Amino acid sequence: MAVAFSKRMELLKASEIREILKITQREEMISFAGGLPAPELFPIEEMKRISVAVLEEAGKEALQYSTTEGFEPLREKISKRMNQKFKTNVSLNNIIITCGSQQALDLSGKIFLDEGDIVLCESPTYLAAISAFKAYQCQFIEVPTDSDGMITSELEEIIEKTERIKLIYVIPDFQNPTGKTWSIKRRQEFMKIISKYEIPVIEDNPYGELRFEGDFPPSLQSMDNKGLVIFTSTFSKTFCPAMRIGWIAAAPEFIRKYVLVKQGADLCTSLKSQMEISKFIDLYNFDEHVKRLVALYRKRRDVMVKALEENLPQGTEFTRPQGGLFLWVELPRHINASELLKECLRNNVAFVPGESFFPNGGGINTLRLNYSNMPEKVIRKGIESLSKVIYKFLM
């Protein structure tokens, strides 16, 4: 008898891209690769005050084990904020706190997926959702997606002819990786289909509050009258990633299952971190804080879009997101973005090749660019370098 890993480990290979991107930590590198918030706007001074306040007011409680569901006052605040921003109708009993919204995806896989089950997703979709679900040995069917979101006629056709669809995973607001937002009409059509076929939906919404222009569209969950939509979000983008505070908002029947699996996964999320965010919301104006982020990211998006317009060769398309962290570039068909990346890294520019976002392969000529993490001057310089390399590949 020798060491044998589980079968799922054959599906989970170390990402070649991740290895390549390790070198993006070099000082001189301009990285459009990660999904990192701007550290300039981390509320460091405020954090100092709230850390001390939480320890002084509730240190013994804050540092102890806590409930798996999470800190009630924070769950209350989250539910109110969701109802206000995303037109949902949830209370604290619909909320479980998770270790970032990534844990929400992992726990969802655990709750819903057996080997061979089918997950429907947008094409392309979020890289780390693919790896979270793949660990439960599911298959993915990518539903064709246009600038209005998932194409609902195609969705219905797939549902009609496919067995064992257990979950539909979507990111309707400022999608990762494309930056696209679903139209209201598409949301309505989508929810009509969901209501008809009664399939659980994960509405992943980490970026929705980072809207640069236009009104908030209603969330899918706000149009759900059957309790099928599981909404997940996080404070990683609106506050800071190191808090590792995300959440799931769903029907109590689902929440009970999430509590069960979270107990086995990590017992509870840090009460101290939950109290800190709750205290921040008490002491400061969260809306104002988000406004500052939006203003900065809007500017950076503008700079990147302008630089792309001025520098990219003809035949190269890109999205112009109304919010979020990413935009998406489609190169002429014969250019391989992974090869392009290697050359770009030699020129100190990094991005993520789009291929990683297609669970069943494809998208060789696409790439994702992040605009939230780099200052404007650096964005301009980086896009110039990137464009030069693309020109080289055109020849």
Add this chain to the structure above:
Amino acid sequence: MAVAFSKRMELLKASEIREILKITQREEMISFAGGLPAPELFPIEEMKRISVAVLEEAGKEALQYSTTEGFEPLREKISKRMNQKFKTNVSLNNIIITCGSQQALDLSGKIFLDEGDIVLCESPTYLAAISAFKAYQCQFIEVPTDSDGMITSELEEIIEKTERIKLIYVIPDFQNPTGKTWSIKRRQEFMKIISKYEIPVIEDNPYGELRFEGDFPPSLQSMDNKGLVIFTSTFSKTFCPAMRIGWIAAAPEFIRKYVLVKQGADLCTSLKSQMEISKFIDLYNFDEHVKRLVALYRKRRDVMVKALEENLPQGTEFTRPQGGLFLWVELPRHINASELLKECLRNNVAFVPGESFFPNGGGINTLRLNYSNMPEKVIRKGIESLSKVIYKFLM
């Protein structure tokens, strides 16, 4: 098509005990149920200083996303401390930081276990390890255990006649729930068998540093020359639970797998929390801090043992642990500890019935008592009440 959960969810039922124990949060309740550290010794003042120091010195970095492996200086400190205390021979490359040691168990299930695989464990064993592994649809075989630890002749017999043993899970130091510590001889015999059959072992060691008397025995990992022992521990008991900082120390081949599955599970552990513990170790004397815990818990163990000796009826046995948080009581065979609990709760005393610690059932007449969380006077009072109820059940 209606909502269908994964098959594993049928195995994961909400614990009846957990529901019962919810009422232990009542103010007047004397709870020996949880595994909670003493909040009186949480380093609250020190935490205030280190939180501010980390934010001032490295705020932008501390609040950002970080590597899945964890903060290198902390991994370095952990490896040195392990080598000193547990006679291991590890470096930072053997360490991955986890969200408490509970996550180490969940990730281990993910890496090793397919449906129907066998996990060997002590009988009884840690409740939440059972639920972590069960989520991967394994079966448990409990290896008979005496006061020296797992009975190695029985272990070898089971290994010889059993297919698909993927993992052996043990807690050799101050076991949860029994408080027992394996003898050195038993450790040697165990590792001889492991080396012969080459089965991965999880050596779960959250309590090892909380030793009240006697020398530290060598860890299983220190006797392992084939890289089969995966050591896990946590700062939850020696620092505080809300940091949610645990770790795995293992061969790099295993660590690479853990990194892969942790990426999908939660991306990374809070860098801020990791930096805070690292800073605590820099600014304060961690050994002195542990000494204070040990002094307090030793006293509380003494008080509980004395109270049990004075109050328990004849025919009731209990362990006298040399460290850790728990002791284990065996009642006369005809007493059902779950029934006893109901009556105890009416008298404002709580414990965990032992049955929960036997993955395949049994141990109806056993119970686990925690002595770390309650002050001495309260321990005395609680044991007196408990004993009175036991007397009632004897009649």
